[in-house]
Amino acid sequence: MLSEASAPPLPAEIIRPAMARTRCDTCRFQGRNFCGALFGDGGRDRVEATYRTVAARHNLYRAGETNEGVQIVCEGWAARFLQLPNGRRQILSVIMPGDLISASAIFERQFGFSVQAVTRVRHAVFPFAEVRGRLHDDPALLDTWLQLAAAEHRDADRRLVDLGQRTALERIASLIFQVMLRSEERGDAGDGEFMLPMSQQQMADFTGLTPVHTCRVLSALRKTGVCDVGHGLVKILDRAELQRIAEIK
Amino acid sequence: MLSEASAPPLPAEIIRPAMARTRCDTCRFQGRNFCGALFGDGGRDRVEATYRTVAARHNLYRAGETNEGVQIVCEGWAARFLQLPNGRRQILSVIMPGDLISASAIFERQFGFSVQAVTRVRHAVFPFAEVRGRLHDDPALLDTWLQLAAAEHRDADRRLVDLGQRTALERIASLIFQVMLRSEERGDAGDGEFMLPMSQQQMADFTGLTPVHTCRVLSALRKTGVCDVGHGLVKILDRAELQRIAEIK
DNA sequence: CGGTACATTGAGAAATTTCAAAGTTGGTGG
DNA sequence: CCACCAACTTTGAAATTTCTCAATGTACCG
Secondary structure (H helix, E strand, O other): OOOOOOOOOOOOOOOOOOOOOOOHHHOOOOOOHHHHHHOOOOOOOOOOOEEEEEOOOOEEEOOOOOOOOEEEEEEOOEEEEEEOOOOOEEEEEEEOOOOEOOOOOOOOOOOOOEEEEOOOEEEEEEOHHHHHHHHHHOHHHHHHHHHHHHHHHHHHHHHHHHHHHOOHHHHHHHHHHHHHHHHHHOOOOHHHEEEOOOOHHHHHHHHOOOHHHHHHHHHHHHHOOOEEEEOOEEEEOOHHHHHHHHOOO | OOOOOOOOOOOOOOOOOOOOOOOHHHOOOOOOHHHHHHOOOOOOOOOOOEEEEEOOOOEEEOOOOOOOOEEEEEEOOEEEEEEOOOOOEEEEEEEOOOOEOOOOOOOOOOOOOEEEEOOOEEEEEEOHHHHHHHHHHOHHHHHHHHHHHHHHHHHHHHHHHHHHHOOHHHHHHHHHHHHHHHHHHOOOOHHHEEEOOOOHHHHHHHHOOOHHHHHHHHHHHHHOOOEEEEOOEEEEOOHHHHHHHHOOO
């Protein structure tokens, strides 16, 4: 039903303590999101972090594991999901570079969900105490975090409406549209094109559809000249129409 | 499509500044949830609140309105929902006595959702500054709030799984089961019976089904001897079976 | 005693899933 | 560089779930 990487048919999961090479200093998302705020004004007085890398399709985190710290994805995409006993799963949110794994659950010692790497993912783990301290000392950081938690909540509400009230076409369009907005925000959407490294299975798990129906819906979007999704890339052909289908209003 | 109370066909919405009669002092939920924590240890040094009462089926709050403070429901049930342009709506969460309207969005000056009274509702409005101050001064209160926000988040995740992956029967059973757990927690579920004042239309809006199909599912639950839902009341007949259907595991 | 919202039932339509079989793609080792 | 393998994508046809439309029955409120 799904290409599981938790019982690895592929080479074992790659997790290595990161060398100091690729670091937050050179991160292009420094100015935004939680990371940037966490590092304070000057760039000095850094929080000490551990870095890990995980191969695509492997799990960053499995439900119930003990969390070693506050996790932020530095590079690549990940998906937060819940696994059902019948083999199906629901992707709860898509995590992009600079995102906390979960803003509201930032200090939870363990999560009820799992996290899978969509692409190869590099992520940072910050010590709980360190982050808690800064959050307490720095009102701006606290504010940033409150914003993120509220945004996460709004996103959950929007997804609830998508899954509860909207058709397959609308859900898929909504996913594409949201990814487009996030890509544009970070300047990664030149010329009506942007990356969407999720497989159809993953899009299906996100939208609550089957991969087969997801495929049919994507075909329909292609045939009607709205957008072309494939090979990890989206080409927007009729942005207005996509928006019309996607938006809740 | 839905029994709208925003353009009232019924008598005008009843909103009156509450007299000091029915007060937090006599509230049976004092010891629990956010309210209790807000009032500190001794019961002295009260936060000054405004109280309002709203008739069943009328709106406590309409999306986009300016919030006058932190809102907590004292008596009755309410439903947080998003209204769609096509007339359908999705109920995002059910609010029971002692609950914040929205924990994560506690300080937001306006919400993107609306809130409808399921039964007659009495609710309190606490000044933002007051709550913010206490939240800052009292680590225990902050902790309580963090817990509530995290719980809200977990609940949203569970609902996402329900709406994305589960059948009509499972969603309805899940609703009934969750309400049962909450009723039991507060000691309102004697003898396998508890209140469920939602109409079938509201249950439908909650589960993302049509009211007609909701009715059929409830009939099925009755016919198979699982539980009997109606007239604002649930009678549990086979708790184990209900749990089996409802639980995600 | 109406009247209005709410609940129930039936029949047919629509959306989505399931099952099954072929194509395609991308990465790996020879 | 090629061949192969595994995962991914695409397509068709039938089954299932859920919705829509419509009519009838029921409960509650003034």
